[in-house]
Amino acid sequence: MKHALEISSVRLLFGERLILSDVYLKIETGNIMGLLGQNGCGKSCLMRGIYGTLACEKSVSIDDIYFLDVYKHPQLVRYLPQHNFIPKWLSLKHIFRDFRVDFTGFAELFPEFRGREKAKTGELSGGMHRLVELYIILKSDSQFILLDEPFTHISPVHNDIIENTILSEAENKGFLITDHMYRRIRKVSDPVYLLSNGKTHLVKEEEDLRVLRYVPR
């Protein structure tokens, strides 16, 4: 079944500083929407605003039902924040069970985790910890997935596997992804927007990124 996440009238001010202004996005099942933008332009704030963990003016609906706090409905939306969110004392077994994600499938894709089900995330390297968080979010049973910097901290070979996993999960989900690995974002996403001066600009080709001063000329 196809679902639609619609975000409109997003406006965020910190003091006098306007961070987001009249942002509109529509993500449907099967869409992988990419979001690029300079450091500090408001990408994470936008995701947190949609998710409901940052207060801002907004209208967020899924299939025409409006939500202020969609984070209370993990079957609808899951969010990978920029920073680690799983406590270091939890075992992989515990985490995969809580998120109802199959550990065996994970260990088949990433053989270095084979036999490590009882390991705690605190025993993993930073990148492996991140990989666990990323995988359980994108494999979770949810209609829409927001990923804040999924590719950062992950090695290129693992990122190729993650890219393929996102593509296959997108058969039944909609994604909003932001990362500074803009070539990966452009490869996996369509459409791609660049957030600048609080507004979204559609990116069709690499030259647009130069014109919008995201990449150097």
Ligand SMILES: Nc1ncnc2c1ncn2[C@@H]1O[C@H](COP(=O)(O)OP(=O)(O)OP(=O)(O)O)[C@@H](O)[C@H]1O
């Ligand atoms: N609680 C807050 N109070 C005041 N300003 C804030 C607060 N949270 C974020 N900001 C500011 O809002 C702006 C947008 O922050 P945000 O984290 O969304 O940027 P970003 O686009 O995700 O950047 P990056 O690519 O560096 O992660 C930044 O200038 C940041 O300093």
